[in-house]
Amino acid sequence: MSEAGRVRRKWTNRIMLILCGCAVGLCILILALIVGYTVAKGANYLNVDFLTHTSKPVGEIGGGMRDEIYGTFILVGLASVIALPIGLMAGIYLAEFGSPAVASVVRFIADVLAGVPSIVVGVFAYAILVRPMHTYSALSAGVALAIIMIPVVARTAEEAMRLVPNSMREAALALGINRWRAVLGVVVPGALTGIITGIMLAVARIAGETAPLIFTALGSAFGVQGLLQPIGALPLQIYRYALSPYPDWQQQAWAAAFLLMILVLGINIVVRSVSRRKSM
């Protein structure tokens, strides 16, 4: 290679490296700004009262979001109970059992479903559950969130299972193990870290969803009253309070945003450390 070519190649390499570095820096900067701003605005107002008290009417200073925190956990739990079995089984089908033709159709549908705007999902849940039952409810919100969750879980579980080498499946089959036992006993454990990461992504996504809750959970001034009654949730309350004209409520919205961020981050860290210990 000529000397000029060598120099050019070196510089191209350097410039590309710098550009990639800049892109990474920008990503981290944006994340740091969001996190930093939320911490700066919200951390001051996050205190024990905020976690243990219910909201107060307009005009009264103080109060907290105990019921909304509780409600968020119930909704996420409800959505997970509905979505995880369906999502995981769909993922297993896509990765292990589906014929290529059927699997590609299912995969396409899952991708389309994942791309449906969440507010549309909310309207859908409103139409099939809220209207016939004549009440906003935790159940309808759970279903709406589950619909958002299913394709994310299914696709990430599928991708994780595809990464398990085929030789593992063959080794299990050659031991005279049934196909489904080989999948549950060898493939799924091998893909567990990836599957759990997918579930966490899905949980993080629905924990912060607001739009579908407007049509389904509605929010509640009377705390958690059961699955067939309206229910409050953190993102819903952030939305309400942030739009309100009262400084006290706006501050509480920041605190709630901060709390929601910590919750999602916390769940991620806990599950990751547990799954890492297990896979060792």
Place this chain on the structure above:
Amino acid sequence: MLYELTNNTTGQAAPERVIGAQGNTKYILEVVKLSAWYGKAKAVNDISMKIKAQAITALIGPSGCGKSTLIRCMNRMHEVSDGGKVSGQVLLDGSDIYGREVDAVTIRRRIGMVFQKPTAFPTMSIFDNVASGINLTRLWYRKGELQDLVVHSLKKAALWEEVKNKLNRSGASLSGGQQQRLCIARAIAIEPEILLMDEPCSALDPISTLKIEELMLEIKKDYTVVIVTHNMQQAARVSDCTGFLLLGELIEFAPTKELFSVPHDKRTEDYITGRFG
């Protein structure tokens, strides 16, 4: 090419050479006019052969000659591959493993297999790896059950001394050679009648290879072993009978000593003297 075939149904050619002519030889597996395809590509072409019980049968030949495919047909693993298709018969104790009523899973429990790359299950402990063939076929089991079986199998696979103090460590923590012996222990834990080995040493160093070869000679007292290898020295060292395959056909099948000293077919001679392959 129907070496060694005394099957009356075909009524063809008297055996050219009879392996173990003493007359007391027991054959456990008989391959009859077996052909196998991957999609439209034919990998095994009309092969017939008889596998001697409690002996080591080696299959040699250049890469792509169909020896791995042939061995995979012997425990119905070929049909697991994409587009895998088989015609002909494989008789285990006289009954066809491709019979209509026969369940492939049952066959694989009677005819075990060890693969080229060590395939210890990384998510399981050493103990659970050995027990997996039993545990994953039962609905309920307690962890740590099957102690005797696991110890026995690891001893048989000459791995016990090296792992007895770390049975709870992951199977993936072992070296390649140890993993391969773990796979052998796992395969013999389900007490198959035949053990198929598909180039079990090609990913291993010479010392590990030697250990596996000693192990094969040891376990042939109880099991029938069929090994695919492209290492001719290995076939010569361990096997009782050797089959030479070329382009999906069984060119020659004879007692190992005979095949390596007085090959009848020109192509066999060329291959074992290193003129091609």
